[in-house]
Amino acid sequence: MKTRLLLIAGLMAACAMPAAAGTLETVRSRGEMVCGVSPGVAGFSVPDEAGRWGGFDVDICRAVAAAVFGDAGKVRYTPLSPKDRFVSLQSGEIDVLSRQATWTLSRDTQMGLRYVGIGYYDGQGFMVRKSLNIKSAKELNGASVCVPTGTTTELNIADYFRANGMKFEGVAFEAGDQVAKAFESGRCDVFSNDVSALSAYRLKLVNPTEYVILPELISKEPLGPVVRQGDETWTSIVRWSLYAMLVAEELGVTSANVEEQKKTGSPEVQRLLGVTGNLGESMGLKPDWALQIVKQVGNYGEVYERNVGAGSKLGIERGLNKLWTQGGLQYAPPVR
Template sequence: MKQFLTALALGASAVFASGAAQAATLDQVKQKGFVQCGVSTGLPGFSNPDEKGEWTGLDVDLCRAVAAAIFDDPAKVRFTPLTAKDRFTALQSGEIDVLSRNSTWTSSRDATQGLNFTATNYYDGQGFLVRKELGVKSAMELNGASVCTQSGTTTELNVADFFRTNNLQYEVVAFQGQEETLKAYESGRCEVFTSDQSQLYALRLKLANKDDHIVLPELISKEPLATAVRQGDDQWFDVVKWVHYAMLNAEEAGVTSKNVQEMLNSPNPDIRRMLGVEGNFGEQLGLTKDWVARIVSKVGNYGEAFDRNVGAGSPLQIERGKNALWTKGGLQYGPPIR
């Protein structure tokens, strides 16, 4: 019995030590001086390097917002481009601190990948890209089509479910990488390219004759694209999650990168708590009182980030739709900071 209790105590100590080691991401980030962010290998509007190697996009801005909250400097972030196959392994191994890479939040990923999804940065759904010359107006007209997709993704599973449910025949042509899949579609190896609809609009811009292709109207799945962190670190989970919620709350309150300084004088108690004039809500997260003001002044609120990357101020021209605030009929909803 004594040996059993000793072994039990040692085991508990090991678990505690492991948990303590895992729960140090924020401290590690502060010590090294930057956030290591996993992104896509290049998806316009979400995470894409320009000709100078500078990363831009909605997913990129989330990482820059985390850096702004911690360091008051959105430039203190480094980006690791990852394929769909490598993205979760990179997070599990500690190669990156946060994964902000158009990844769908699913039950199996939540339960088996050793990670936690924080918040949905973009509500999406899977769709189809086809050549106009096919004369197809609906996904229900795709019987017998050859479909290019990326292997190892929910996309591959969803397209199988769609054709099976609707008793339609199809031929799948799967590839490892996104660029490889797009090139196969453009070269005519398949008639249809399927992916998240946001990706289809972005990748369509890369085609030589983009106006020869259309995105069909149907969505065949729910694709909540969310950031993720490793399991076992509640503080870091809270920081990343609340950075997104802070950007939503700022938009809802009308706090923008242009007026954030004057909003510090607002009599509105919600705004005063949000911007750190009252309370210690940032300090509860391990940040500073002015963490939201840092985010908004350096990166903007969620609406500003959406518009410049994928919305009206971008080449993609995607409407807010489900990504509008809840007050405007959308699904984006930030819990209160209080």
């Protein structure tokens, strides 16, 4: 009986205690969101000469800020190495991690983190010098391979070479720029990373045209924003900020026509832009949260093309990142 009374008293006391502030409240009281990004990867997250960050991963954070504040500029960016990226999120140093970080079972279940969606479908590949006249990864037996440490890249290489009866010598470095410099200086024969990262690092080499990315993809690398577990409202905000850009592209809503679509769009467009209903209310957002994302950042297609697409310096075809209606894998749940 005494034990039961103590238990009841404990529960009553817990209920009487004020709830800890969620991430949304913390972000709003701070007046800005803190976003963890890669430290200077062209097309994904890189500062310009004035220190303004831009790129695909940066735009995901800008979309969240637009939803939360109505102002995509209210973001502070923290560049993080592969070693520090998850620790910084776990400790609360950042609110969102939006960098090249592959979604895996262990990361999603054992680290107190939650992936909210797949913003970019990628795969690991290999880059070599054209002068080697190598046409396939199957020709890399005995090669030395430069990789970033603390990533899935190392494990994927080991699996691939073992499965194909080949040997390799791994040369690991903490930061991607160190890997690229080592590769360029001849410390290894091959540079392995996600193909998107290889495309970005190739631009930094003195003579980019002297290098080629081999055709094989040896892994699945689903990349997307990450938050801490246990805050469902914040998880939903980050997830639907990404999905809003995808839905906008599906519906033909762009940064150029969003105001007109607000007046004349279909019922689904009207719901997305907050004209009818208030689907943002359950997340603590204003009715026009998605409108602000599209207006200030763009739909998914605009973000892709501007940063990494065929018309950008990276020139990466949409491929798997096309909408599902165009033969790709990008697919968002309905807004209703």
